[in-house]
Amino acid sequence: DQQVKQNSPSLSVQEGRISILNCDYTNSMFDYFLWYKKYPAEGPTFLISISSIKDKNEDGRFTVFLNKSAKHLSLHIVPSQPGDSAVYFCAASAHPGGGNKLTFGTGTQLKVEL
Amino acid sequence: DTEVTQTPKHLVMGMTNKKSLKCEQHMGHRAMYWYKQKAKKPPELMFVYSYEKLSINESVPSRFSPECPNSSLLNLHLHALQPEDSALYLCASSQDFEDAAERDTIYFGEGSWLTVV
Numbered sequence: 001d002q003q004v005k006q007n008s009p010s011l012s013v014q015e016g017r018i019s020i021l022n023c024d025y026t027n028s029m030f031d032y033f034l035w036y037k038k039y040p041a042e043g044p045t046f047l048i049s050i051s052s053i054k055d056k057n058e059d060g061r062f063t064v065f066l067n068k069s070a071k072h073l074s075l076h077i078v079p080s081q082p083g084d085s086a087v088y089f090c091a092a093s094a095h096p097g098g099g100n101k102l103t104f105g106t107g108t109q110l111k112v113e114l
Numbered sequence: 115d116t117e118v119t120q121t122p123k124h125l126v127m128g129m130t131n132k133k134s135l136k137c138e139q140h141m142g143h144r145a146m147y148w149y150k151q152k153a154k155k156p157p158e159l160m161f162v163y164s165y166e167k168l169s170i171n172e173s174v175p176s177r178f179s180p181e182c183p184n185s186s187l188l189n190l191h192l193h194a195l196q197p198e199d200s201a202l203y204l205c206a207s208s209q210d211f212e213d214a215a216e217r218d219t220i221y222f223g224e225g226s227w228l229t230v231v
Binding site: 034036041042043044046082086091100101102104105106107 | 118120144153155156157159160162169170204206208210218219220222223224225227
């Protein structure tokens with residue numbers, strides 16, 4: 001049972017354009033969401049997070065949007081840069097009781113082309 | 115400094131060997147984690163330590179034995195592994211696990227690539 005889903009395994013975007021990565025979840029207890037970026041042979045690197053009491057959080061080129069009613073979140077990267085090419089995982093945790101036990105999505109491979 | 119250091123980066127071991135993976139963080143974090151990641155799959159939680167005590171064991175086989183000698187160190191002892199245990203093992207840490215009122219971020223190390231032959 002995949003509680004966090006990233007339905008697009010890959011995404012290709014031109015440099016300078018916007019990248020939009022999507023994530024859906026099924027567990028209504030999830031109340032905290034994170035995006036991680038992962039290069040091959042490295043551990044995931046934290047990018048940005050959002051609490052369920054918000055619908056938007058912004059940090060530089062990265063913005064995360066949360067639509068609780070649709071159980072959907074998205075990560076916007078603008079402008080996209082070649083160094084953004086990596087696998088992006090969304091992750092979710094539940095409170096109370098879930099602490100920081102993260103459930104990860106399956107990942108989206110982003111390729112930013114020149 | 116948001117750094118979690120894992121050693122070794124690569125490990126090849128036979129099915130009868132005993133080896134250990136090590137993890138260290140100096141961020142004062144009180145929660146530490148072991149995750150396992152297979153190719154093209156998301157990381158999967160194995161163990162969580164909170165304040166040096168095992169808080170979560172996600173039904174991991176006993177051939178994997180975690181140890182938290184102090185708040186900065188986390189080990190994963192490996193014995194009698196199977197080839198299907200070959201994967202990237204990720205250590206992570208965060209400020210606190212039990213205090214869920216304040217959400218915090220989990221920081222990952224670069225991982226240890228394990229190959230069981």
